[in-house]
Each structure stands twice: as structure tokens, then as C-alpha cells.
Amino acid sequence: MIAYIIRRILYMIPLTLGVTFITFLLFNVVGGNPAYQMLGKHASPEEVRELTHQLGLDRPLPVQYADYLNDLLHLDFGRSWATHQKITEMISDGIVPSLSLAVPAFVFAGILSIIISLIAAFYRNRFYDRFLVVLCVIGMSVSILVYIIAGQYVLSYVYGLFPISGYEDGLAAVPYLILPGLIWVAVALGGDVRFYRTVILNESGREYAVTARAKGLSEPVVMGRHVLKNALIPIITSMAMALPGLFTGSLLLETFFGIPGLGSMSINAINDADFPVIKAMTFFGSVLYMAANLLGDLMYSLVDPRVRME
Amino acid sequence: MRDSLFTRALRTLRNDRWAMVCLAIIGAYCVVALLAQLGIIARGFGEIAGASYSPPCREHWLGTDFLGRDVLKRVIVGSKIAMSIGLITSLIAIPIGIFFGALAGYYRGKVDDLIVWFYSTLDSIPYLILLLALTLVLGKGLTSVYIAIGLTSWVGICRIVRGEFIRQKEMDYVQAARALGAGNFRIILRHILPNVFHLIVINFSLMFVSAIKAEVILSYLGVGAQGEPSWGIMISDARMELIGRGVYWQLLGATLAMFFIILAFNLFADALRDALDPRLTQGKK
Numbered sequence: 001m002i003a004y005i006i007r008r009i010l011y012m013i014p015l016t017l018g019v020t021f022i023t024f025l026l027f028n029v030v031g032g033n034p035a036y037q038m039l040g041k042h043a044s045p046e047e048v049r050e051l052t053h054q055l056g057l058d059r060p061l062p063v064q065y066a067d068y069l070n071d072l073l074h075l076d077f078g079r080s081w082a083t084h085q086k087i088t089e090m091i092s093d094g095i096v097p098s099l100s101l102a103v104p105a106f107v108f109a110g111i112l113s114i115i116i117s118l119i120a121a122f123y124r125n126r127f128y129d130r131f132l133v134v135l136c137v138i139g140m141s142v143s144i145l146v147y148i149i150a151g152q153y154v155l156s157y158v159y160g161l162f163p164i165s166g167y168e169d170g171l172a173a174v175p176y177l178i179l180p181g182l183i184w185v186a187v188a189l190g191g192d193v194r195f196y197r198t199v200i201l202n203e204s205g206r207e208y209a210v211t212a213r214a215k216g217l218s219e220p221v222v223m224g225r226h227v228l229k230n231a232l233i234p235i236i237t238s239m240a241m242a243l244p245g246l247f248t249g250s251l252l253l254e255t256f257f258g259i260p261g262l263g264s265m266s267i268n269a270i271n272d273a274d275f276p277v278i279k280a281m282t283f284f285g286s287v288l289y290m291a292a293n294l295l296g297d298l299m300y301s302l303v304d305p306r307v308r309m310e
Numbered sequence: 311m312r313d314s315l316f317t318r319a320l321r322t323l324r325n326d327r328w329a330m331v332c333l334a335i336i337g338a339y340c341v342v343a344l345l346a347q348l349g350i351i352a353r354g355f356g357e358i359a360g361a362s363y364s365p366p367c368r369e370h371w372l373g374t375d376f377l378g379r380d381v382l383k384r385v386i387v388g389s390k391i392a393m394s395i396g397l398i399t400s401l402i403a404i405p406i407g408i409f410f411g412a413l414a415g416y417y418r419g420k421v422d423d424l425i426v427w428f429y430s431t432l433d434s435i436p437y438l439i440l441l442l443a444l445t446l447v448l449g450k451g452l453t454s455v456y457i458a459i460g461l462t463s464w465v466g467i468c469r470i471v472r473g474e475f476i477r478q479k480e481m482d483y484v485q486a487a488r489a490l491g492a493g494n495f496r497i498i499l500r501h502i503l504p505n506v507f508h509l510i511v512i513n514f515s516l517m518f519v520s521a522i523k524a525e526v527i528l529s530y531l532g533v534g535a536q537g538e539p540s541w542g543i544m545i546s547d548a549r550m551e552l553i554g555r556g557v558y559w560q561l562l563g564a565t566l567a568m569f570f571i572i573l574a575f576n577l578f579a580d581a582l583r584d585a586l587d588p589r590l591t592q593g594k595k
Binding site: 014015018019022023026027030031137138140141142143144145146149150152153157244245251252266267270273278281282285286289290293 | 427428430431432433434435436438439440442443444446447448523526527530531541542545548549552553561565568569572573576577580
């Protein structure tokens with residue numbers, strides 16, 4: 001087990017190198033000289049040359065790449081080209097708003113999905129089940145943009161239930177977070193319920209469930225006590241895989257609702273062609289993803305001792 | 311004689327009323343997209359056709375937008391863009407996925423390690439950031455969107471094809487083919503690939519959906535379609551119209567157009583999976 005974990009962690013090194021290589025390739029090789037974009041249309045050639053030199057972009061590519069890796073090793077992402085702020089600071093500032101939107105929404109969506117999928121599985125192939133599944137597919141077929149715009153218009157603008165957008169620190173943030181949180185839940189629900197329902201149905205046909213029913217246990221007890229426990233294994237794994245999304249936040253929700261988290265930071269960086277910030281976010285997101293991947297696999301073996309890690 | 315998987319699947323699909331309705335909807339979108347591409351319908355989608363903000367009426371079934379352009383024509387051009395995005399990105403991504411997946415699953419060893427490393431790397435980058443970064447680097451416009459979505463969405467197919475190749479490679483029929491003197495190339499193309507094909511078909515329709523959704527978001531953010539009304543651009547225009555004046559028809563038009571095609575593809579993918587996945591048919595009691 002420990003050997004497995006160590007091997008998995010070691011495997012993250014080539015993966016991380018791959019990610020840095022792709023971002024480097026994208027921004028330092030294919031992306032062209034960002035000095036033009038930063039200086040605008042009317043820059044003189046001298047100015048461009050000077051800025052290129054300042055940014056260190058006139059050095060040979062292997063040197064630039066080695067330098068980039070060296071900085072990353074010291075967790076130094078450099079400074080933003082747009083705001084000249086240190087990127088490590090920007091990330092630590094952005095994590096709190098991102099998490100305070102994402103964590104409650106994630107937990108709520110998870111619990112709600114499990115409850116709804118249990119109900120659907122309980123009524124399998126009867127009216128309620130069909131109805132819930134159709135509702136899920138309909139929910140999945142509406143663009144998140146439409147949820148956002150309709151939600152902002154109807155609930156915030158017409159009925160004035162929530163502020164349209166914005167953010168404040170501390171508990172004052174709560175009213176700003178309710179609507180984006182609800183939209184998060186609505187968007188997540190469709191796919192999750194469908195997946196969990198399939199998993200639960202799969203389990204409820206197994207022999208142990210038949211045995212439990214044969215012993216005379218009522219269906220709710222069979223579902224809640226026996227089936228759910230086994231169905232939770234793939235469900236927990238899929239939740240662990242979604243964890244990195246909590247840190248990087250929802251790009252769209254944060255941007256629309258003016259929440260100063262990592263998601264809106266990424267979108268701003270892309271709009272400003274702020275390469276260091278995009279590179280840092282890509283790196284940060286990827287490392288989190290790999291960690292969550294590992295966590296998911298480990299949880300799998302923790303919850304189900306039959307699964308051996310090799 | 312037993313029918314092949316595909317003949318049986320076709321029969322199941324034909325008896326599935328909902329699947330046929332979905333297929334009809336998909337077909338209708340294809341026809342509309344083709345007619346729009348040929349310039350037979352929705353000509354002059356960029357011209358001012360009437361007063362600004364006219365509600366739906368007989369001349370303008372879906373009303374007009376803030377410049378007085380006909381919303382129905384814009385929806386049709388949007389459908390054309392969406393269908394072309396789905397088709398072209400699939401044409402880019404599926405061959406790449408099959409190629410790498412087959413190579414990795416069949417040869418294993420170093421080749422496999424390299425390919426798995428490559429797609430795991432790509433997969434670990436947050437999808438929307440990768441897409442936006444690619445379009446940023448490639449420049450705005452639909453061509454970049456085609457390439458960006460195409461180059462990023464082959465990973466799923468590759469993973470499935472690889473897994474299935476690993477499984478199929480050990481089967482007796484492959485051994486038999488090898489004993490008869492078939493080369494690697496022939497075994498991959500003529501023997502294993504047909505047995506993996508149904509998984510690719512199922513995934514094709516799911517890929518179509520995610521490509522359309524991604525394009526709408528990219529166009530909304532301003533890096534997608536330029537000068538042509540994609541659904542994303544319509545939703546972006548409609549946001550102003552809605553908050554400013556309560557004009558809802560452009561939002562409704564784009565949303566419904568997008569809703570029906572995605573719903574049709576989602577349901578059709580389900581029907582395809584039911585019909586094509588042999589493991590599922592066995593599991594059904």
C-alpha cells in the first residue's frame with residue numbers, strides 16, 4: 001500500500017513536467033511575443049525590444065524553460081503582467097472566496113443527488129423514477145449560461161431576492177453566494193443523479209440485496225442499510241475526482257457573480273493575455289487534479305478492502 | 311444464424327420510439343444546417359429586417375433583436391455553427407483517439423507508457439482553462455475553436471479504445487488471426503477495431519454534446535464565432551436585452567434551439583448504449 005502511494009506520487013513528477021511543458025509550449029513558443037499585446041498597437045520597435053528583454057523572452061528557449069521549472073520548484077509563479085501583484089498572493093487571496101462558494105454547494109449537491117437517486121432507484125422503472133430521470137436529462141440539456149442569466153434576471157432583478165453580483169468578506173458574503181450556489185447545485189444535479197442511480201440500481205440487483213429482501217427486510221432498509229453502503233464506493237470516488245474543481249472554482253459562476261475567486265481570476269487573466277497567471281493557474285489546477293486522482297484511488301481501497309492497490 | 315451486433319442494435323433502435331424521435335430531431339437540425347450553409351435559408355441574417363425589439367409576430371416568428379435583426383434567422387445560423395462544431399471536432403478527435411488508443415492498447419510497453427503519460431498530462435489540465443488558453447494562443451475565431459476542442463477532446467475515446475484493445479487482444483480470435491499469419495496492422499484494423507467500434511459510436515454522440523456546449527461558452531466569452539451569430543453570442547446579446555428591457559425572445563430562441571439538439575443527443579446516446587453495449591443487454595433481466 002505504502003509502496004503504491006509512493007509510486008503514484010513519483011508518477012506525478014513526469015505528469016507535472018508534461019503539464020509545464022505544454023504550458024511552456026503554448027505560451028512561450030506558439031503564443032508569440034506578448035510584448036506587442038502589452039504595449040498596444042502604437043509601440044515602437046525599441047520599446048518592444050526592451051520589454052521583451054525585461055521579460056526575459058529574448059533568451060534561448062531551453063534556458064527559459066529551465067528557468068521556469070526552477071521558479072516552480074521554489075513555488076515562485078512570478079508576478080502578474082496586468083497588476084504586477086505576486087501570483088502566490090493572488091492565489092492565496094482567491095482561494096477563500098472560491099472555497100466559500102464551492103464547498104457548501106458541493107456538499108449540498110452531493111447529499112441532494114444521493115437522496116434523489118435513492119428515491120429514483122426505490123421506484124425503479126415506475127412513474128417517479130421515469131419522471132426524475134427525464135428531469136435530469138432536461139436539466140443537463142440547458143446551458144449553464146441560461147441558468148445564470150435566467151436566475152439573475154428572475155430572482156435577483158425582478159424579485160430582488162438576492163444581490164445581482166458582488167462579494168464581501170466574512171459572513172456578509174452569504175447573500176451573494178446563495179444564488180450562484182443554487183445554480184451550481186442545479187447544474188451538478190442532472191449528471192450526478194443519473195450516475196448514482198445507475199450505480200445504486202446495479203447494486204440493488206446483487207445477491208446480497210436479494211438475500212436481504214428474502215430475509216423479510218423492507219425495501220427502504222435494504223436500500224438504506226445494505227445497498228447504499230456498497231453503492232457509496234463509486235460515488236465517493238467520483239466525488240473525490242470533483243474536488244479540484246472546488247479550489248479552482250467555477251470559472252463561469254464566479255465571473256458572472258463577481259466573486260473574486262480563482263475562477264474569475266483565470267478568466268480575467270485570459271482576457272488580459274496575462275500569461276504568467278494563466279500558466280500558474282494551469283499548473284495549480286493540474287497538481288490539484290493529480291492529488292485528487294490519487295485520493296480517489298486511495299479512498300476506493302479504504303472503503304472497499306477487496307480492492308488491492310498494486 | 312445469429313445477426314451481428316449492429317443488425318440487432320438497429321432493430322432495437324427502430325423499435326424504440328423515443329430514439330427514433332431523437333434521430334428525427336437530429337436529422338432536422340442537419341438539414342437546416344445544410345440549407346443554411348448553402349445559403350438557401352436564413353440569408354441576410356446580419357441585415358436589419360424590422361424595428362428593434364419587435365416581439366414575435368407573423369413576419370418575425372421569433373421577433374427581432376436590439377438592432378432589428380430577425381432572431382429566427384440568427385437561430386438557424388447558430389444551429390449551423392453548432393452542428394459544424396460537433397461534426398468537425400469529432401472528425402479531428404475520434405481518429406486521434408482511435409489511433410493512440412489502438413497503438414497503446416495493442417503494443418503496450420514503452421509506447422503505452424508514453425501515450426498514457428501524454429493523455430494523463432492533457433487530462434490533468436482544467437478543461438476550460440486549457441480550451442481558453444488554446445484559443446488565446448491560436449487567435450479568436452471559429453477555426454481556433456474547432457482546433458482547440460478537437461485537440462482536447464480525444465482523451466476520453468483514447469482511454470476507452472485502449473482499455474478495450476487490452477481486453478480484446480487476449481481473445482482467441484486474435485490468437486487465431488495471428489496463427490493464420492495476419493500482421494499486426496491487419497489484426498488491429500480488420501479484427502480488433504470492428505469489435506471496439508460500438509463504443510466509439512456511443513461516445514460520438516456524447517462528444518457532439520460536449521463540443522456544442524463548449525462552443526457556446528467560448529463564443530459567449532468572446533473568443534468563438536466572430537461576425538456570425540453563434541448561440542453563445544445570441545445569449546450574450548440577450549443578456550443585455552433581458553436586463554435592460556425584459557426582452558426575452560432572443561434568449562428563448564437560442565436556449566430552445568440548443569436545448570432540443572442536446573436533449574436529442576443525450577437521449578439518443580442512452581438508446582445507443584442500451585442497443586449496442588453487449589454487457590448491458592446481458593445484464594438486463
